[in-house]
Amino acid sequence: MSTKYLSTTVLSKELGMATKELFEVFDKSGYINRVDNAWVLTDLGKEKGGTIRKHPQHGNYIAWSEKIKSDSIFTQQQNDDEESAKNLLNATKISEHFGISRFRINLSFQR
Template sequence: MSQPQKYLSTSALAKELKLQAKDLFGTLQEKGFIDRDNDNWVLTDKGKEIGGILKTHPQHGTYIAWEENIKNELTATLEENKLINATALSQHF
């Protein structure tokens, strides 16, 4: 029997990928998984196809969550598009 899939909020996913949340939101938007509707992020059909869902938290309201295994796909994409920032540059030197 398989274990239930673990879901992560976009912010928690960014933390696990060692990214700024705004950068991950931008990447997900560029890939067409999420979009902006006024001041809110909305999940697109493409985002649903790759395992995105809407969850509701009593204090934080509704948010987008992702199957934990999306990390593999995003890591490959992020490596291809990686630009060096000041933090990465300072860590390198």
């Protein structure tokens, strides 16, 4: 069975992310670097399933093995997002803390 490769744009759509955001994730993780206004695949990126593909009209681009979707950079980000959501405040949490009706809390923010 041959490995299926996805462009970063296609991969971003499958992951439900903006393409720019995915490039930032790969950059921060050390899988790619920005050199002279172009993205360059790093050795770590190659180890993680990245490769250079050539498009007849658009030239070279970075493609990723579809296995990259289960990489820890995505599972860790999901865990971070879930942890951040737990720490968000809402009217109910504020009202419980201060012993005030959540409706009064909402009203105070509408003024």
